[in-house]
Amino acid sequence: QGDNWGIYGDMLFIGFADDRNGTLVSTDAELDAGIYDLAAVWSPGDDRYRGFEGYAGVRYIALDLQLDFDPVNPALSSRNADFDQNFTDFLIGARYSVPLSDKWALIMRADASFGDTEGTWNISGLFSRQMGPGALVFGYRYFDGEVQPNENTLEIELYGPEIGYAFVW
Numbered sequence: 072q073g074d075n076w077g078i079y080g081d082m083l084f085i086g087f088a089d090d091r092n093g094t095l096v097s098t099d100a101e102l103d104a105g106i107y108d109l110a111a112v113w114s115p116g117d118d119r120y121r122g123f124e125g126y127a128g129v130r131y132i133a134l135d136l137q138l139d140f141d142p143v144n145p146a147l148s149s150r151n152a153d154f155d156q157n158f159t160d161f162l163i164g165a166r167y168s169v170p171l172s173d174k175w176a177l178i179m180r181a182d183a184s185f186g187d188t189e190g191t192w193n194i195s196g197l198f199s200r201q202m203g204p205g206a207l208v209f210g211y212r213y214f215d216g217e218v219q220p221n222e223n224t225l226e227i228e229l230y231g232p233e234i235g236y237a238f239v240w
Contacts, residue, residue, distance in 0.1 A: 079109070123165065174201040191214065
């Protein structure tokens, strides 16, 4: 990041799998989701990585979902749903960084995207601990979005604690 302009990237990958054996049907589900943001950052303040920053760019979502339903009764046929699809959205957002000490900061971020998806939005609150050329970040994130693969609607809702490392140069 220069004085007023920079580049921002965020990568999130999550994989889930679960098998259930019920009295009527057995299920096997697997979801792999990647959410990747790349944006230009505008920082109007005097200090880099402090205060208000706006950003705009691209959010790329890669989803691979497999659902298998196997009835216990052999007279009934098995069903499955499977899709592997990617979505590209225009992303716009803002973040605000508050220094807490020489090495610690509080970062709040909110953004939304639209395009191939039916829309996504993301909010997070993070603490940042400067460590050498980067920072350890940890906090809480909430992500919500809706996509329509294969004429079906899938709502994605991810929330919980997060931890990562911010590379800064």
